[in-house]
Amino acid sequence: MELLLDLISAVCFILGALLILSGGVGILRFPDFFTRMHAAGITETLATSLILIGLMLIAGWGLVLFKLVLILLFILLTSPTASHALAKSALHGKLKPILHNEHSK
Amino acid sequence: MLIMLAVVLLTVMVMALARALLGPSIYDRILAVNLFGTKTVLLIAVMGFLFGRPDFLDIALVYALINFISIIGVLRYFEYSDSKRIEGEP
Amino acid sequence: MxxxxxxxxxxxxxxxxxxxxxxxxxxxxxxxxxxxxxxxxxxxxGIIDDESQPLQLSRKLPAYYFWLIKKIIQSNIDVVVLVWRGNGAISPCVATLPIGQQSEIAKVIYANSITLTPGTVAMNIENNSVLIHSLTTHSMEELREGDMARQVSRLEM
The missing domain is CATH 1.10.287 (Helix Hairpins)
Structure with missing residues (x-):
């Protein structure tokens, strides 16, 4: 049982690490602010969840588990608010997104 | 496994810092700092497990709170700093 | 009390x-x-009301969360593939979609769900429409088809 949990958490860690690296690459690679925001989105939803779930699996029952759940909930609840606030203020700041149609014409 | 995770997190934090330095707009920098903050939360949690001190999770929790509030605060400052653009705001 | x-x-x-x-x-x-x-x-x-404590939704929320998590995993995979394929693969677009939901809280849930799924970000909500930036035209079409809107409407009933 112990071994199984360790194995699942290792899989979670590897997947989370891959996702987080992709997000990091995306934030460097994408052409403008609005597209970079999507890249930051993947590191904040699934990658964070996977890493924290992996930690939960090796934590065992107890207060530590509850605190990890709390951190996960908090990040999941606040990250859309932060992204929305960022997008809205960028829009107010007259930042123009690069659009596909303009690009191809 | 935890060490690998910590190294990956640090790498991504360096990437976020690079984006914060490159810019070009102020919003890119804020986005990068936000990303850096959430990765710091994860790094603190992972470090807590790595050193066998789960008390670190309290710090991670508080850091997550501070990170969110500081981002919103900085954004409000930049969103409404130019009062000519938005009517009805002091 | x-x-x-x-x-x-x-x-x-x-x-x-x-x-x-x-x-x-x-x-x-x-x-x-x-x-x-x-x-x-x-x-x-005066912030204790059914907006800060949405108890009336609590019975329907688990099913919605289950659906949302599935959606988030799907779109995460999509965006990761796009990241590694590079700038040629993305087709960013901006569109205004109408919101069918009546109550404020359903509108907020809808907009936040859009932002939470990578690949689409809700940028602005005005009365009954939401301005969305999307990483590909494909994911914008998916939103336009209204699968997510239907799920949120089910919460409201």
């Missing part, structure tokens, strides 16, 4: 009990005092 205040009290009590981990009489009394203080502040601010 309505049900919203009681629900806030329960949430705060659970938070205190599990975060402290020390159960001596002094700390429990301090916890009770701070919970009372927070509830007094919230009552004074």
């Amino acid at each position: 309505n049900k919203h205040t009681i629900s806030l009290f329960c949430i705060l009590a659970v938070l205190w009990l599990f975060n402290s981990g020390i159960y001596t009489p002094l700390l429990l009394i301090l916890g009770l005092v701070s919970i009372g203080f927070v509830i007094w502040l919230s009552l004074r601010m």
Whole structure:
């Protein structure tokens, strides 16, 4: 049982690490602010969840588990608010997104 | 496994810092700092497990709170700093 | 003492009990005092209502969360593939979509779900429409088909 949990958490860690690296690459690679925001989105939803779930699996029952759940909930609840606030203020700041149609014409 | 995770997190934090330095707009920098903050939360949690001190999770929790509030605060400052653009705001 | 205040009290009590981990009489009394203080502040601010404590949704939320998690995993995979394929693969676009939901809270849930799924970000909500930036035209089409909107409408009923 112990071994199984360790194995699942290792899989979670590897997947989370891959996702987080992709997000990091995306934030460097994408052409403008609005597209970079999507890249930051993947590191904040699934990658964070996977890493924290992996930690939960090796934590065992107890207060530590509850605190990890709390951190996960908090990040999941606040990250859309932060992204929305960022997008809205960028829009107010007259930042123009690069659009596909303009690009191809 | 935890060490690998910590190294990956640090790498991504360096990437976020690079984006914060490159810019070009102020919003890119804020986005990068936000990303850096959430990765710091994860790094603190992972470090807590790595050193066998789960008390670190309290710090991670508080850091997550501070990170969110500081981002919103900085954004409000930049969103409404130019009062000519938005009517009805002091 | 309505049900919203009681629900806030329960949430705060659970938070205190599990975060402290020390159960001596002094700390429990301090916890009770701070919970009372927070509830007094919230009552004074008038923020205890069915918007901050959406109890009326609690029976339908688990099914919605299950659907949302599935959606988030799907779109995460999509965006990761796009990241590694590079700038040629993306087709960013901006569009205004109408919101069918009536209540404020359903609108907020809809917009936040859009932002939470990578690949689409809700940028602005005006009366009954939401301005969306999307990483590909494909994911914009998916939103336009209204699968997510239907799921949120189911919450509202």
